[in-house]
Amino acid sequence: MRRTTGRNFLFVPGPTNVPDRVQRAMLVAMEDHRSSKFPDLSSSVLSDLKKVFKTTEGQVFIFPSSGTGAWEAALTNTLSPGDKILASRFGQFSHLWVDMAQRLDFDVEVLDVEWGEGVPLEQTEEILRADKNHQIKGILACHNETATGVTSDIAGLRKVMDAANHPALLFVDAVSSLASIDFCMDEWRVDLAVSGSQKGLMLPAGLGILAVSQKALKSMASAKSRRCYFDLADMISANKTGYFPYTPALPMLYGLREALDIIFEEGLEDIFARHHYFAQGVRAAVTQGWELELCAKSPKWYSDTVSAIMVPDGINGAHVIDVAFRRYNLALGAGLSKVAGKLFRIGHLGDLNELMLMGAIAGAEMAMLDVGVKVSPGSGVAAASNYWRSNDPIPKRKVSKEEQFYEAHSTGSVQG
Numbered sequence: 203m204r205r206t207t208g209r210n211f212l213f214v215p216g217p218t219n220v221p222d223r224v225q226r227a228m229l230v231a232m233e234d235h236r237s238s239k240f241p242d243l244s245s246s247v248l249s250d251l252k253k254v255f256k257t258t259e260g261q262v263f264i265f266p267s268s269g270t271g272a273w274e275a276a277l278t279n280t281l282s283p284g285d286k287i288l289a290s291r292f293g294q295f296s297h298l299w300v301d302m303a304q305r306l307d308f309d310v311e312v313l314d315v316e317w318g319e320g321v322p323l324e325q326t327e328e329i330l331r332a333d334k335n336h337q338i339k340g341i342l343a344c345h346n347e348t349a350t351g352v353t354s355d356i357a358g359l360r361k362v363m364d365a366a367n368h369p370a371l372l373f374v375d376a377v378s379s380l381a382s383i384d385f386c387m388d389e390w391r392v393d394l395a396v397s398g399s400q401k402g403l404m405l406p407a408g409l410g411i412l413a414v415s416q417k418a419l420k421s422m423a424s425a426k427s428r429r430c431y432f433d434l435a436d437m438i439s440a441n442k443t444g445y446f447p448y449t450p451a452l453p454m455l456y457g458l459r460e461a462l463d464i465i466f467e468e469g470l471e472d473i474f475a476r477h478h479y480f481a482q483g484v485r486a487a488v489t490q491g492w493e494l495e496l497c498a499k500s501p502k503w504y505s506d507t508v509s510a511i512m513v514p515d516g517i518n519g520a521h522v523i524d525v526a527f528r529r530y531n532l533a534l535g536a537g538l539s540k541v542a543g544k545l546f547r548i549g550h551l552g553d554l555n556e557l558m559l560m561g562a563i564a565g566a567e568m569a570m571l572d573v574g575v576k577v578s579p580g581s582g583v584a585a586a587s588n589y590w591r592s593n594d595p596i597p598k599r600k601v602s603k604e605e606q607f608y609e610a611h612s613t614g615s616v617q618g
């Protein structure tokens with residue numbers, strides 16, 4: 203029997219928790235998407251998404267699809283069949299993008315990297331320098347590999363492309379980094395930035411989001427890949443007046459409007475700092491408390507949105523996940539493909555706070571103990587608590603104001 207009272211603790215790295223405000227904003231009656239009022243909504247979300255990608259030059263597109271659709275839109279609008287692509291692969295998501303590129307008939311040079319590491323900059327630079335005739339037309343990089351909890355250095359990738367003086371288009375998967383880990387489309391000169399609604403944007407799945415540089419928009423003219431539903435040309439002409447070439451997912455757009463408001467109220471830089479602070483607490487639980495290892499091989503790869511936690515030999519990670527779900531109503535992320543059974547994941551992105559994460563840490567700990575992992579009871583919670591209590595990013599000024607309130611309302615005794 204599965205416990206059904208109380209809340210489900212959703213800690214897969216996507217879909218993430220949808221804030222109540224966003225849920226309410228999506229509870230709308232359907233309306234005419236060709237009305238004179240509709241462009242107010244569409245134009246506002248399209249222009250505000252540019253701020254989230256940190257682009258003023260680029261153009262943002264919203265498809266009623268998931269992130270995978272935006273992967274396809276990025277490739278087919280800018281490349282021709284047979285074009286050479288360089289892609290590094292170090293997890294299930296970078297793998298799936300490679301697989302898509304191969305199925306779309308591109309000539310993909312795959313740089314296989316150990317799972318737990320990210321885009322290999324030196325090797326990439328060597329390959330680009332050797333490509334004197336500029337046969338490579340596109341470089342695919344997964345900014346945050348959700349399957350292994352690894353973040354790659356996209357600024358560094360741009361640097362090696364510049365060092366090699368290589369003109370390829372830079373394609374970046376930002377599905378599980380956007381609005382949670384800093385992403386600078388213009389500064390890094392990313393040409394195609396792919397995202398989706400159900401991760402850092404705190405919405406249900408259902409929108410594929412793509413930001414496209416001016417350079418990439420120009421390449422559409424010569425790109426011969428077949429495209430129809432995902433043709434940016436149709437989108438550009440409809441979006442010009444604030445409309446879509448087909449029926450948009452209206453409640454999702456209202457939800458997106460609210461989510462963007464929430465994001466700007468907190469501020470992007472504070473959001474990134476919060477994600478780092480949460481991630482550090484989770485990592486303290488894993489490495490100091492439980493004395494387990496992360497899949498990410500070294501701190502430079504640590505992801506601030508998801509931690510993939512290796513289970514000891516002889517333990518099946520899927521068993522931990524199943525027990526966590528059935529006994530404690532906690533959803534943890536599974537190990538995918540190559541790492542199936544070897545790890546479980548805690549997503550720490552989106553609408554969260556310390557105590558929600560404490561629930562995930564405590565539940566994972568209980569489930570691990572239940573299936574025979576020798577962690578010390580309470581050790582994960584203690585390590586996270588120590589980290590969060592001594593690294594609270596809330597300015598001390600604000601805390602002291604609340605302390606004044608407390609003192610004014612207490613009877614003088616500060617126990618209890």
Ligand SMILES: *Cc1c(COP(=O)(O)O)cnc(C)c1O
Pocket residue numbers: 216268269270271295344346347348375376377378398407
């Ligand atoms: C979730 C995710 C995707 C796929 O997104 P869908 O919305 O499921 O199509 C792609 N890349 C990464 C890195 C992801 O985390």
